Amino acid sequence: MKSYRASILWFAPHSEGAACARFEEDGLLVVGANAAGVQVVQAVGAWRELAQHYPGVPVEHLPGRIIAPGFVDMHIHYPQTNVIGSPADGLLPWLENHTFPEENRFAALEYSAQAATFFIAELLRNGVTTALAFATSHTESVNALFTQAQAEQMRLITGLCLMDRHAPAQLLNRSGVGTDATEQSLLDAETLIHRWHGQGRLGYAITPRFAPMSTQAQLRGAGDLAARYPDVWIQSHVAENKDEVAWARQLFPQSRSYLATYDDFGLMRQRAIYAHCIHFDDDDRALMRDTGAAAAVCPTSNLFLGSGFFDYVEADRVGYEYGLASDVGGGTSFSPFHTMLGAYYVGREGQTKQGLSLSPQHLWWQHTAGAARALGLDGVVGNLLPGCEADFVVLNPQATPLLARKTALAANLDELLFSMIVLGDDRLIERTVISQAI
Numbered sequence: 001m002k003s004y005r006a007s008i009l010w011f012a013p014h015s016e017g018a019a020c021a022r023f024e025e026d027g028l029l030v031v032g033a034n035a036a037g038v039q040v041v042q043a044v045g046a047w048r049e050l051a052q053h054y055p056g057v058p059v060e061h062l063p064g065r066i067i068a069p070g071f072v073d074m075h076i077h078y079p080q081t082n083v084i085g086s087p088a089d090g091l092l093p094w095l096e097n098h099t100f101p102e103e104n105r106f107a108a109l110e111y112s113a114q115a116a117t118f119f120i121a122e123l124l125r126n127g128v129t130t131a132l133a134f135a136t137s138h139t140e141s142v143n144a145l146f147t148q149a150q151a152e153q154m155r156l157i158t159g160l161c162l163m164d165r166h167a168p169a170q171l172l173n174r175s176g177v178g179t180d181a182t183e184q185s186l187l188d189a190e191t192l193i194h195r196w197h198g199q200g201r202l203g204y205a206i207t208p209r210f211a212p213m214s215t216q217a218q219l220r221g222a223g224d225l226a227a228r229y230p231d232v233w234i235q236s237h238v239a240e241n242k243d244e245v246a247w248a249r250q251l252f253p254q255s256r257s258y259l260a261t262y263d264d265f266g267l268m269r270q271r272a273i274y275a276h277c278i279h280f281d282d283d284d285r286a287l288m289r290d291t292g293a294a295a296a297v298c299p300t301s302n303l304f305l306g307s308g309f310f311d312y313v314e315a316d317r318v319g320y321e322y323g324l325a326s327d328v329g330g331g332t333s334f335s336p337f338h339t340m341l342g343a344y345y346v347g348r349e350g351q352t353k354q355g356l357s358l359s360p361q362h363l364w365w366q367h368t369a370g371a372a373r374a375l376g377l378d379g380v381v382g383n384l385l386p387g388c389e390a391d392f393v394v395l396n397p398q399a400t401p402l403l404a405r406k407t408a409l410a411a412n413l414d415e416l417l418f419s420m421i422v423l424g425d426d427r428l429i430e431r432t433v434i435s436q437a438i
């Protein structure tokens with residue numbers, strides 16, 4: 001066992017109300033192995049009350065620092081690290097002109113491996129300890145990312161990108177010996193599930209890129225896999241951009257809506273994560289709620305590509321799950337602080353409707369405990385309640401002159417969190433600690 005004495009931020013259990021932050025100015029976090037040999041939180045609370053119960057447990061004292069849950073990024077593309085900051089008229093020209101040429105390069109294992117090493121290091125440098133990530137349509141890219149995440153013992157979920165039409169030929173899933181590309185992509189996905197899902201902290205996600213780039217046969221096959229492997233994740237994109245929505249409607253006219261297309265192929269259930277979810281109607285929102293699917297809200301991407309604004313007011317009114325995501329490289333930053341600030345800007349849009357904007361506690365929750373819950377990992381990551389895996393960040397609120405000046409003025413927790421959301425970036429993350437299996 002080991003303990004850390006610092007200020008500590010965590011969240012009350014969801015049953016006590018969403019997004020309810022707890023903060024202990026002089027706190028103690030005790031971590032130690034559980035029965036399975038995984039380092040988890042044993043206790044969290046006030047130092048003066050807890051310390052006496054853990055005599056002999058070494059204490060690392062971090063004066064002036066804040067320990068907080070590691071961030072959870074619900075949607076990010078590791079092959080798009082180099083694509084950040086590529087302007088385009090909108091999603092579809094951005095994919096064609098910037099994204100696909102870069103993703104082509106991931107057919108080579110060495111290229112994938114060096115990109116994966118950089119990507120995982122960049123996530124950790126920014127305090128992200130759990131990620132649901134896209135790879136490319138090449139098995140090499142998936143193996144490279146899992147291999148690197150495993151080396152870092154990071155909780156990471158990814159999968160083979162399924163795309164068997166409407167993309168450049170080199171990016172379509174490849175055929176095998178005696179199999180066509182569609183069949184082979186599903187066989188490859190199943191092989192990857194067996195190889196990686198549940199290995200340590202790794203998880204597999206069935207990953208149709210988005211409905212317009214899959215045939216009906218591929219979506220059907222993906223749905224079959226989802227039914228046969230119920231604890232595997234599903235990830236895709238939906239209702240991000242008006243041209244994309246029109247295209248999806250044209251290709252799948254028999255479905256009630258773009259989102260309903262996924263439901264029609266058995267791709268909506270718990271652990272199904274849909275990025276963007278902007279151009280929804282109320283039936284779509286109810287479908288999200290009733291199936292237990294969750295939205296990955298990607299504010300910096302939506303602002304950068306001009307896609308639109310996630311409707312927080314309607315999402316809360318209908319009551320479906322969501323959490324925050326960077327969506328690099330449509331998104332502009334690996335930093336959870338930039339993503340939370342983007343979400344704040346987007347939430348202001350809803351304010352005109354309802355006179356509410358997102359509180360700093362709610363923003364932070366959306367990128368930690370809330371995102372974990374949306375992923376079906378409530379009580380596993382994204383929080384520091386006893387039993388949670390011991391993934392956390394050590395924040396240094398003095399990291400820059402302006403942060404030091406502003407955070408020193410904070411009169412309450414909301415002011416402190418807001419200062420860090422608005423002024424924070426990778427410099428605020430002094431250390432990222434990943435739970436180690438013994």
Ligand code: GUN
Nearest residue numbers: 099209210237301327330
């Ligand atoms: N829709 C289909 N593919 C993509 C992608 O790579 N990024 C984003 N933002 N949307 C998509």
Ligand code: ZN
Nearest residue numbers: 075237275327
């Ligand atoms: Zn995306």
